[in-house]
Amino acid sequence: MTDINRTEGYFLPELETMPREKRREYHNQRLSEIVDYAYQHAPAIRQKFNDAGAEPGDVRTVEDLEKLPITEKSDLVKKQKEDLPFGGFAGIPVERMRRIFVSPGPIYEPGEADWEDDRWTQAFYAAGFRPGDLTVITFSYHLVPFGMALDESFNLMGVKVIPTGVGNTEVQVNTLKDLKVTGFAGTPSFLNVIADRAEELGLNLKKDLHLKVGFSAAEMLPESLRSSLEDRFGMIIRQSYGTADVGCLGYECRCKNGMHYPDKVIVEIVDPVTGKHLGPGEIGEVVCTVFNHVYPLIRFGSGDLAYYTDEPCVCGRTTPRIVKIVGRVDQVTKVKGMFIHPGQAAEVAKNFPEISRYQIVVTRQEHKDIMTFVAELTEESGDTVGLAEKIAEFMPSILRIRGEVRFVPQGTIPAGAKTIDDQRVWD
Ligand SMILES: [Zn+2]
Incomplete structure (x- = not known):
């Protein structure tokens, strides 16, 4: 696995390099489809339209989304309490779900019928993972969706997974060494803990371990920590952004200049008070609409504040990029x-x-x-x-x-x- 080109190419070449006008049409078409579906199958979404005095036919384009209010996580929690298990937000019956997750809130999350979401997979590819890699996933595999979501997403691109989960630092170190693991998925702070422990055990991070590529999420990745870890292991580390409810909403490419929106989701940066779209550089809430029939969240507010750029990226991907997550809309803190x-x-x-x-x-x-x-x-x-x-x-x-x-x-x-x-x- 030494001569692999980890910087060129795309997981979804056609979509990722699509001219912007074409992507707009693609999004409008997928939006219309999911709006019609969700209105029919998810009572809470129908209610949301009714409350806004809108019908599915009123929301045919990304611009039209401004007609709908934003659903915040606290709304999901409240609705669920009134109407278990999913508050009317699920798009298929429970009997057809493969998994159900339990996230802090507390909130029950419809899992999937069949795994088909490849947005995290786009993120892995852009980070530098390639088919044939062997990776550990050090995120939690129980209760919350993240570990499983990444596991399924790696499978879509032919990366083998060792589900090591959270903690057990020494087991992680030995596994990395014994199985010549090339990939790491986890928080940067945990990778830092692993690095320290491995050195305490007398290992040389570059010679005894074989890490080449790292996927970081769930916490900020300060540049100082990134470059320190990249140097120590001799690996590439790229970060990604998303939420448990809606999956991946942004990922870094080799250029490290912000996080590209994945193609199969509509990401809006909006004024958290008015819900109106903001332009590049303006700080607003990250709001998204997913094309997921199991859990069709329309205009879901992440609660995160960020700003974006639509400057072209050298990597060739044409999606806008989240430049920076700057904080939380309310007091929720990660x-x-x-x-x-x-x-x-x-x-x-x-x-x-x-x-x-x-x-x-x-x-x-x-x-x-x-x-x-x-x-x-x-x-x-x-x-x-x-x-x-x-x-x-x-x-x-x-x-x-x-x-x-x-x-x-x-x-x-x-x-x-x-x-x-x-x-x-x-x-
Ligand atoms: Zn790029």
């Missing part, structure tokens, strides 16, 4: 690859009557996210050490990730402070 939101912090606090005020502070040290639950206590709290331990132990059951606990004197957390204070700097 920590260690998982979303945390103020409601979860409240849930933690609710279980400990000793807590009078609280705040989650997110910081970053040596390319690792650190979540700290900062709390003020009521007067009569006794054993604070024991309490801190109890809270730290309880947190992952609600937040899905571990964190530290720190008590501060009463009056330390200012009135009106954000429940989640993200203090990370991405340089």
Whole structure:
């Protein structure tokens, strides 16, 4: 696998290099089809049209999407509570689904009937994966869709997978070495942990391991970390962007100048208040419409703020690119690859009557996210050490990730402070 050209070519050559006018027609045609389908089969989508006073015939082009409101994740959660399991958003009956996922929210997600989504596959190809590669997938394979989604997507291009999942660093290192693994899919911070552990075990990252290409997602990839990892392993690392609900929404090519929209999805950057389309360089919410009959989300708001460019890319792909994700529309924050939101912090606090005020502070040290639950206590709290331990132990059951606990004197957390204070700097 040494002389492979990992930088040229496309997974879907015709679509990826399509003239923009043609892609517009292609999107309009697929949009019309999914709108008609979703209106007929997904009651919540029909309701969305009714609420907007629109009919499927009113939404025939990407521009027409402005007539519809944006469905946010919180809307999905609310609708599901009223109407289990999917709040009327599924486009096929449960009996025909192969899998159902459980994501933070909490939210149940229709899986698939047959796997046919190749947007992550486009991302892998653009990153430099090629048929014949052997890759580890270090994302979670249970509850949330991501591990399975990537597994199926690698299969579409003939890349073999070792489903190593999260954690077990030493097992990961040995697997990379023993099986001469060429690909890595995971968070950059975990790859960094693997690099450190491998060196502690006396391995030479370039000679004893064989990594050539890495796919990073679920957290920001600072350039400093990318170049450090690329140098240490002698590999290429490219990042990608998407959400659990809708899959891939952007991927880097060899040029590292933003993340191309995949072809089989409509990505809009919109004013989160008015829902109107914004131009290149303007910061707005990433909103998407997928052509997925199982889970036909129309104008789904990712909650992420970003801006895009439509400048031509040297790689030859003609889709616009997300230049940068700049933050979250609401206070939802991604920590260690998982979303945390103020409601979860409240849930933690609710279980400990000793807590009078609280705040989650997110910081970053040596390319690792650190979540700290900062709390003020009521007067009569006794054993604070024991309490801190109890809270730290309880947190992952609600937040899905571990964190530290720190008590501060009463009056330390200012009135009106954000429940989640993200203090990370991405340089
Ligand atoms: Zn490109």
